[in-house]
Amino acid sequence: MNFSxxxxxxxxxxxxxxxLADIECEDGSVVTVHCPNSGSMMGLKDLGLKVAFSMSDNPTRKLPYTLEMVQVEGAWVGVNTQWPNKLFQNAFVAEKLEAFKLYKTCQPEVRVGMQTRLDFLLTTPTQRCYVEVKNVTLMRNESCAEFPDAVTLRGAKHLQTLMDLRDQGDAASLVFMVQREDCTRFRPACDIDPSYAKLLQQAYQKGVVVIAYSCKVSPTGINIIGELPLELEI
DNA sequence: AATGGATTCTGGGTAGCCGT
DNA sequence: ACGGCTACCCAGAATCCATT
Known part of the structure; x- marks a missing residue:
């Protein structure tokens, strides 16, 4: 998908x-932009990093500009947490996701229980598959994408929900959307959130389908380019 | 009084839902 | 079709409270 x-x-x-983020434009002026990523953004906050930002058409917005990506060691990293869900949905509709090809419909933002929402519900006439999509931006070494970049209780809650749904007989999947193309594999960041890493392994063993997609990211657009091998052992 | 742990609050945009 | 409300994104600062 390309930027308009x-x-x-x-x-x-x-x-x-x-x-919020302040950005120095190429003409030297400084603008405050909306940063659509409330996570820690480890490694993506350093002073002077090259960034790319978009301008919204929405006249009611307080901040017309949105931070979209940060360049680290030559590689663009997508930070807008809206894109992973849109990328997933678009690729699903275009039938480009091998792992989900049997499902016919895709419903976003489905309620599960009283206070939990999962990103997607995929269905066939007889089967359901709940999908939670996570945005991945962290790469610390050896071309390895990692998640999370901070302790995530909410992430753990989502994993637990996926496992519960699996117990009830539904299919469940956790999708890591790696918004950078300089990674060749994916693993949980055990040192950052050991309990999340354990829970992820547990979910995998329970049959929650874990998939990491690699994306090509550039100021013209973001596209899924393939799956990354997983390293889930702790 | 000082410390540290726990809790609360904040911020902008978006999407879904409800009532008008 | 709209406006209002809420959950979500969830780190970090601010505040509160208990222990020493």
Missing amino acids: KPLQIGRLVRRYKRF
Whole structure:
């Protein structure tokens, strides 16, 4: 999927208050942009990093610009947490996801229980598959994508929900959307959140389908290019 | 009084839902 | 069709409270 307008390029001045970032544009002016990633963004917050940002058509927005990607050691890394879900949905509709080809419909943001929402419910007339999509931006060494980049209680809750659904007889899947193309494999960041890593392994053993997709990321667009091998052992 | 642990609050955008 | 409300994204700062 391509951006409707080419992104603008700048340098990161600071990222603060979870949703805000200041960017120095190419003409030297500094603008405050919306940062659509409330995570820790480990390794993507350094002063002076090259960034790409979009401009919204929505006139009611307080901040018209949105931070889309950060360049680290020559590789663009997508930070907008909206794209992983859209990438998944588009690829599903285009029947490009081998692992989910048997499902016919795709419903986003489905309620499961009172206070939990999962990203997608895929169905056939007789089967259900619940899917949770996670945005992955972290790569610390050896071309290995890692998740999470901070302790994630919510992520653990989602994993537990997927396991519960599996127990009830439904299919369940956790999809890691790696928004950078300089990775050749995926593993949980055991040192950052050991209990999440354990839970992920447990979920995998229970039959929750774990998939990591690699994406080509550039200021013109973001596209899924393939699956990454998993290293789930702790 | 000082410390540390626990809890609460904040921020912008989006999407779904409900009532009008 | 709209406006209002809420959950979600979930780290980090601010505040509160208990222990020493």
